Amino acid sequence: MGALIHVESVLELRRLALLGTPVRVALRVNRAGGGLPGTHQMAGVATPFGIDETELPAAVALAATLPTVRLVGFHLHAVSNNLDSAAHAAFVDGAVRWSVATAARLGVPLSYVNVGGGFGVDYVGNRVFELPLRARPAPAGVQLVFELGRYLAAGAGWYAAEVLDLKRVHGRWFAVLRGGTHHFRLPAAWGYSHPFTVLPVSSWAYPFPRPTVEGVEVDAAGELCTPRDVLTRGQRVDRLRVGDVLVFGAAGAYGWDISHHEFLRHPHPQTLVL
Ligand SMILES: Cc1ncc(COP(=O)(O)O)c(C=O)c1O
Numbered sequence: 001m002g003a004l005i006h007v008e009s010v011l012e013l014r015r016l017a018l019l020g021t022p023v024r025v026a027l028r029v030n031r032a033g034g035g036l037p038g039t040h041q042m043a044g045v046a047t048p049f050g051i052d053e054t055e056l057p058a059a060v061a062l063a064a065t066l067p068t069v070r071l072v073g074f075h076l077h078a079v080s081n082n083l084d085s086a087a088h089a090a091f092v093d094g095a096v097r098w099s100v101a102t103a104a105r106l107g108v109p110l111s112y113v114n115v116g117g118g119f120g121v122d123y124v125g126n127r128v129f130e131l132p133l134r135a136r137p138a139p140a141g142v143q144l145v146f147e148l149g150r151y152l153a154a155g156a157g158w159y160a161a162e163v164l165d166l167k168r169v170h171g172r173w174f175a176v177l178r179g180g181t182h183h184f185r186l187p188a189a190w191g192y193s194h195p196f197t198v199l200p201v202s203s204w205a206y207p208f209p210r211p212t213v214e215g216v217e218v219d220a221a222g223e224l225c226t227p228r229d230v231l232t233r234g235q236r237v238d239r240l241r242v243g244d245v246l247v248f249g250a251a252g253a254y255g256w257d258i259s260h261h262e263f264l265r266h267p268h269p270q271t272l273v274l
Contacts, residue, residue: 003023163175185259
């Protein structure tokens with residue numbers, strides 16, 4: 001069967017053909033419509049992703065001249081973290097219909113449609129993404145492929161950071177962490193407040209009173225020299241002490257991997273695989 005390569009541009013197609021290895025190819029297309037709403041749109045708008053739909057006929061024609069390339073379909077990943085499952089189902093439906101019609105028009109023997117990922121995770125609420133797909137979303141002989149990232153991985157990771165200090169500044173409580181956005185940049189990158197759970201730690205090794213707050217709202221801030229190093233804003237805690245640990249759930253996707261690890265050269269967190 002061999003590999004199936006997603007190709008993002010005409011130049012990539014030419015480079016692939018130079019390898020001289022027979023390969024199945026799906027062209028990633030940035031369609032004129034048929035995107036999905038969201039802050040991280042990748043298709044249906046101007047982004048570097050995919051081949052502009054207007055250039056698709058030329059790309060298909062080129063592929064037909066390349067003896068090692070066998071064009072089998074399209075790749076249409078469009079968005080990240082979409083929580084509107086009805087809109088996502090409509091997108092999948094539209095993507096399949098567009099692929100069937102476009103393949104027929106351009107003479108592509110369609111056997112593969114990849115609609116990408118983008119299933120959302122609700123970090124701040126309880127919304128659950130469930131895709132209401134039709135019973136047979138793709139015609140016989142056409143493989144419909146999803147490539148989920150966040151939805152599969154988010155719940156498999158937790159980020160834990162010790163509280164180094166508790167401070168009240170201009171009327172706001174801050175829990176300063178041994179950690180921050182250099183380990184877990186997701187909330188800062190996406191502009192939301194990531195909830196945490198307090199893991200109480202009983203030991204206190206110092207000869208002075210342990211700083212403690214009770215029944216207040218705190219911001220969970222990191223140890224970097226930037227006011228943007230904040231994971232959570234205004235979360236109420238029953239009790240929080242210096243030395244306790246904050247645990248951030250749903251941190252298994254786009255957490256460590258998208259973070260600027262070397263900012264101030266603080267130590268990397270320990271990774272434990274359970
Ligand atoms: C081409 C492609 N497919 C799938 C994914 C996974 O997306 P998600 O984590 O939103 O499911 C990504 C993420 O950027 C991607 O670029």
